[in-house]
Amino acid sequence: MIEHVAVIIPVFNGEKWLEECLQSVADQSILKINYVKLSVSVYNDASADNSKQVLDCWRLKFENLSIDFIVTDNCDAPGGVGFARNRAIDVVLAKNESIEYFCFLDCDDVMKPQRIEKQLEMCRLNQNAIIGSQFIRNDAATVRFTDWCNNLSGSLLETQIYTSHGPTVAMPTWFIHRSKLQKFSEEGTGTPEDLLFFYKHLRNGGKVKRVDEKLVFYRYHPSNTTFSIKSETIWNVKLHFFIEDVLEKLDKFSIWGAGKLGKQLFRSLPESIRHKVTQFFDVDQSKLKHGFVNLPYLPDEKSKWVPIEHVDSLKSPFVICLKLNLLGFEEILAKFQFLEGVDYWIFN
Structure with a gap:
């Protein structure tokens, strides 16, 4: 039986990093396994740089690897990361309803070759869980965040969820079964759509697991979406769920x-x-x-x-x-x- 995994990539002005990001998809060890089918769905959210040209260059490369490569362009105003992820998911599901698993990747991040293979293995046994992984970070400014995410005990992944660090598994490492898929918030820039998804997932009985290997290079740079989210907004979201739950x-x-x-x-x-x-x-x-x-x-x-x-x-x-x-x-x-x-x- 063929297992189908879709890699979901939202893009907004990602020209600097797209080449490395897409190459990391092409280098996945899972491509050597003949019972796994891989699709890549990219939503180019009104990028003003040369992201579209970079994406166009990859069509033939992915075709030669037997990877379905779907690029959707937003020609209107940018809708935000949550909007872009939702559109990328909708488009790939419309093309192939047999997709069972979703691997989330941001256009400025890079996957290690074993990422999909390792997370798919864990997700098969934990279809009700968000599967994260440890990651590598490229800066000294977020050392405490990185150490916390990478070393938090597995028993605390579903309980130590109201800290300033956000979800206990970092969004760029998420891998989920289709049964746990939900819509991301589309409120746009300044919305912690990953935190909202995470809390709703737990509220609906979802679990959280982590592959204890560094499977993603989670890039830190001044254009990170994180910087558009006010600390007051994060506090209010956390407080809302903390009070109710x-x-x-x-x-x-x-x-x-x-x-x-x-x-x-x-x-x-x-x-x-x-x-x-x-x-x-x-x-x-x-x-x-x-x-x-x-x-x-x-x-x-x-x-x-x-x-x-x-x-x-x-x-x-x-x-x-x-x-x-x-x-x-x-x-x-x-x-x-x-x-x-x-x-x-x-x-x-």
Whole structure:
């Protein structure tokens, strides 16, 4: 039985990187396996550079490799990454309804030759999961993000999902079965469409798995779509899902961290959820000495004075609002027998 994989590539002004990106598709080891069929669907989202010319040059190359190469051009205003991915998926499915698997690749990234083969192998056994992989990054500015994504324990891929890093498996490494396919947000530039997809996937019972090999070169550069997304937008998306999927189901909870992050979370909560907060925990004596955290800018009296205790008295359930690299944080947590995703959640 033939298995059919579609590689989905949104393109917007990708001339600089397209050659290397497409060559990495042509170099896939899966092409040597005769029971796997590969299609590549590119949506050129109104690029103003020479992306179209580069794509045209690859038609014959892919044809010689028996790869279906579909390029769709948007001649109107750019619709954004989510829009482009949706169009690329729609077009390839219209041409071949037998496609079972989707491999996502951004036009500025590069796949290692074994990527599709390795992820297809895992996806066969986990058809309800987003399959990610470890990746290589080309800069020093995102070392903490890279280390976190590559080394996060597999048991936390579905629980440590409210940090500042975003999805626990990076979008350019995603590989999924058709049964878990959904529409990406088409709200355009400034929308974290991957984060929205990720949360909805989990909410619908989806799982998250990772191939622990570096299968993608995830390029960092000033034109990355990430830079168009405001931190406030990401905070609001995370908070929306955190409230609905976690906090609304708790009778009460506390917050570890009475600093800027903890107070920001507290005042961002709707009043009904704020009233579930029983206390703050911290280690800073300057915060502990008064016995209360004063939040005078909140409208209801109950929220203006919240008790605070030393973290040695920590009780579940609680939310951790601290920087993950804070010195001593993990040592303190290790003293307790708490389980992440059951007794506590990290939100930062």
